[in-house]
Amino acid sequence: MKEKRNIILAGLVVGIAAVALTYFGNPANMGFCIACFIRDIAGGVGMHRAEIVQYVRPEIIGLVGGAFLMAVFSKEFKAKGGSSPVLRFILGFCVMVGALVFLGCPLRMVIRLGGGDLNALVGLAGFVVGILGGVFFLNKGFTLKRNYKMPVAEGFALTGVNAALLVLLVAAPSVLIFSQSGPGSMHAPILMSLAAGLIVGALAQKTRLCMVGGIRDVVLFKDWTLLAGFVAIFVAVLAGNLILGNFHLGFVIDAETAQPVAHTDGLWNFMGMVVVGLGSVLLGGCPLRQLILAGEGNSDSAVAVLGMFVGAAFSHNFGLASSATGVGAHGKVGAILALAVVLLIAVCNTRKAPAPKVTEVPTATAEPSK
Amino acid sequence: MEKIVVDARGRSCPEPVLMTKKAMAQTASRYEILVDNDTALQNVSRFVRNAGLEPQVSEQGEDYLITVERK
Numbered sequence: 001m002k003e004k005r006n007i008i009l010a011g012l013v014v015g016i017a018a019v020a021l022t023y024f025g026n027p028a029n030m031g032f033c034i035a036c037f038i039r040d041i042a043g044g045v046g047m048h049r050a051e052i053v054q055y056v057r058p059e060i061i062g063l064v065g066g067a068f069l070m071a072v073f074s075k076e077f078k079a080k081g082g083s084s085p086v087l088r089f090i091l092g093f094c095v096m097v098g099a100l101v102f103l104g105c106p107l108r109m110v111i112r113l114g115g116g117d118l119n120a121l122v123g124l125a126g127f128v129v130g131i132l133g134g135v136f137f138l139n140k141g142f143t144l145k146r147n148y149k150m151p152v153a154e155g156f157a158l159t160g161v162n163a164a165l166l167v168l169l170v171a172a173p174s175v176l177i178f179s180q181s182g183p184g185s186m187h188a189p190i191l192m193s194l195a196a197g198l199i200v201g202a203l204a205q206k207t208r209l210c211m212v213g214g215i216r217d218v219v220l221f222k223d224w225t226l227l228a229g230f231v232a233i234f235v236a237v238l239a240g241n242l243i244l245g246n247f248h249l250g251f252v253i254d255a256e257t258a259q260p261v262a263h264t265d266g267l268w269n270f271m272g273m274v275v276v277g278l279g280s281v282l283l284g285g286c287p288l289r290q291l292i293l294a295g296e297g298n299s300d301s302a303v304a305v306l307g308m309f310v311g312a313a314f315s316h317n318f319g320l321a322s323s324a325t326g327v328g329a330h331g332k333v334g335a336i337l338a339l340a341v342v343l344l345i346a347v348c349n350t351r352k353a354p355a356p357k358v359t360e361v362p363t364a365t366a367e368p369s370k
Numbered sequence: 371m372e373k374i375v376v377d378a379r380g381r382s383c384p385e386p387v388l389m390t391k392k393a394m395a396q397t398a399s400r401y402e403i404l405v406d407n408d409t410a411l412q413n414v415s416r417f418v419r420n421a422g423l424e425p426q427v428s429e430q431g432e433d434y435l436i437t438v439e440r441k
Contacts, residue, residue, distance in 0.1 A: 003416065076408050078432075083382060138388060146380025208409055213383065221387060221417055284382040300382070356374045356393040361400070 003207070004225050010203040011229035015236020017196040018111050021059070023244060024188040028260030029115040031237075032059060032200070033108035034287035035099035036261075038305070039312035039321070040184050041165070044176045047313035050321070052182025056169045058190050060291065061162040062197015063204070067295025068159045070202035079155025081299030084144035087345055088300050091279045092307025093314070094338035095287060098275025100312065100321040101268055101328075101335045102126075103261055105287040106211035106276060110230060114237025116249035117259040119269050126270035130277020131215045134346075138220070142282065142350040147300055155297030158305060166194070183261055205296060210289040212280040258324050268327045271335045279342045373400035378410060379433060386410040387417045394421065394438070403436040411436065 018031025030036060036053070043054030071077040099105050102123045104112060109127065112120035134142075168176060169190065179185040187193065203209070207229065214227035241247040251264050258264070280286045283304050285293065290308070293301035315321040320334035328334070374393045378386035386405050393401055405411050411427065411434045418425040418438050426437040 003412070078407060080380070080407075083380070138384070143381070143385060147382065148380060208383075208412070216384065220384060221391065221420070223416065223420060225416065284384070298382075353389075353392070356376060356389075356396055358372050358374050358396060358398055361371050361373050 004228050007207040007209060007225060007229040008232045010207040010209055011232025012236045013203055014107075014200050014209070015111075015114065015233040016240060017200055018233070018237055019240030019244065021188045021193060021196055022246070024192055025186055026188050026193075027183040027186045028246065029112045029117060030104075030108060030183065030261060031111055032288075033104050033111070034060070034063075034291060035096055035105035035308070035312070036103075036108065036183070038096070038287075038308050039100060039316070042309050042313040043184060043316070044178065046177055047309070048316035050316040051184075052179050053184040053316070054177045054179045055184045055187055056165055056176055057187070058166065058169065058193035059197040061166045061169075062194045062199075063201035063288070063291045064159050064162045064295040066198035066201025066203075067205040067292040068156075068201075069198070070205040071296040074206070076205075077155065077297045079150040079152050079297040079299065080147045081150045081154060081303075083147040083300045084349070085300055085303045087144060087349070088283060088304045089307035089310075090341060091283050091345060092290070092304035093311035094342045095276050095279035095283070096308040096311030097315055097320055097334050097338040098272045098279065099287070100272075100315045101331045102272030102276065103263065103322050106273075106280070107233070107286065107288050109273065110211065110233050111237050112259070112262065114234050115241050115259070116247045117262055118249065118251045119259060119262050119264055119266070122266045122269045123273040126273035127212075127277040128215060129270075130274040130279070131212060131281055132219065133274070133278045134281025135216060135219050137346040137350050138281065140350045141353045142346055143353075144282070144300075144349060147298070150297075150299055152297075154299050157299065158294045158302035201292060201295060204288060204292045208289075209292075211286040212277060213285055213289065216281055261324060263322050263324060263326045265322075265327050268322070268332060268335060271332075271339070272322075275335060275338045275342060278339070278346070282342065282346055371400065372398040373402060374398045376401065376403040378414070379404050379406040381410070383409055383413065387413045390414050390417055394418075399440050401438040401440070403438070404430070404433055405436065406433045
């Protein structure tokens with residue numbers, strides 16, 4: 001009960017922070033978007049040259065840092081890794097391809113829904129289908145095998161990289177590339193973005209908030225705890241948008257105006273999120289959760305984040321990413337290939353686990369020893 | 371009496387809970403689930419409580435041992 005209350009509170013804070021970040025400069029319906037922001041960072045350091053989406057987003061730096069600080073504070077920081085890192089890299093890559101065909105990670109999907117964007121509802125349908133597919137493989141015995149203890153430096157590496165990015169952003173912004181127009185040029189002040197990231201990162205670490213976990217756990221275990229966080233984000237964003245007059249229900253705002261940073265190609269909104277849902281279940285969590293786990297010292301998640309980073313650059317270099325005008329030139333092929341790769345990884349790592357072994361315990365020693 | 375031991379150390383979410391679910395689908399009077407992180411500890415404990423049983427947790431070095439007795 002207490003867990004559920006905490007995650008609802010965390011969800012409400014995430015929603016309010018998202019609305020506030022948009023109010024203070026972030027693109028509409030993009031208070032947070034893990035996929036878009038990692039993509040912007042990839043552009044900010046010159047990995048791709050899509051000129052309208054380049055900026056080093058302090059939200060990402062804050063999310064990882066906040067999770068790291070909270071994990072250290074609550075003695076949960078543990079350096080671990082070695083659970084099929086290359087497959088996780090590829091899964092991260094594919095999740096990013098799918099997210100950029102849809103134009104948002106699962107968190108932004110919820111935020112878009114809270115802004116009235118019905119294209120995100122189509123995305124949600126695809127997301128659920130993808131998660132159901134992932135649950136199917138989990139039930140059949142899918143696993144990327146266990147992780148192992150790693151040196152502390154390995155667990156800290158991605159947090160360190162983010163700290164270095166922050167130093168560059170503050171002390172030497174001239175070496176980075178910033179969009180002069182488009183979504184990349186729209187951002188809240190650095191300090192506010194960083195603070196929002198830190199707070200949400202800490203809360204998400206504490207509560208295990210995860211967009212994909214919410215739906216997955218309901219299907220697998222009839223456990224509604226994580227989904228409560230998902231719903232709380234939606235409610236807070238919806239309320240915030242209604243108050244600020246930013247709620248526009250529909251697939252488009254009007255005949256001339258599209259929903260912000262979104263397209264109306266239903267099939268590919270759906271397909272993009274199928275890839276994200278399936279890939280995220282196989283990774284064990286949504287893109288936000290991967291950032292948080294990376295902050296906690298999980299280098300497998302850090303590798304998944306790096307996969308997303310490279311996937312984002314690739315998506316823009318080879319025309320896979322969508323834009324407000326529609327799906328990219330090669331977006332459809334990209335989404336189908338990404339889905340095929342994710343399915344291949346799922347099939348190759350699914351085998352029936354041996355039935356749990358029942359052992360006889362002599363009654364005399366059955367009492368648990370102290 | 372019979373017990374089932376589940377070693378879910380190193381497994382990422384939601385595998386520890388799935389492994390527990392599979393074990394508890396089999397008849398035994400005691401289940402012992404080993405996990406190595408707080409998320410798995412919370413998730414498995416919540417699953418056990420949702421099944422109407424009470425998990426007992428003890429620390430074993432850097433791991434947690436969750437013991438479930440079926441009355």
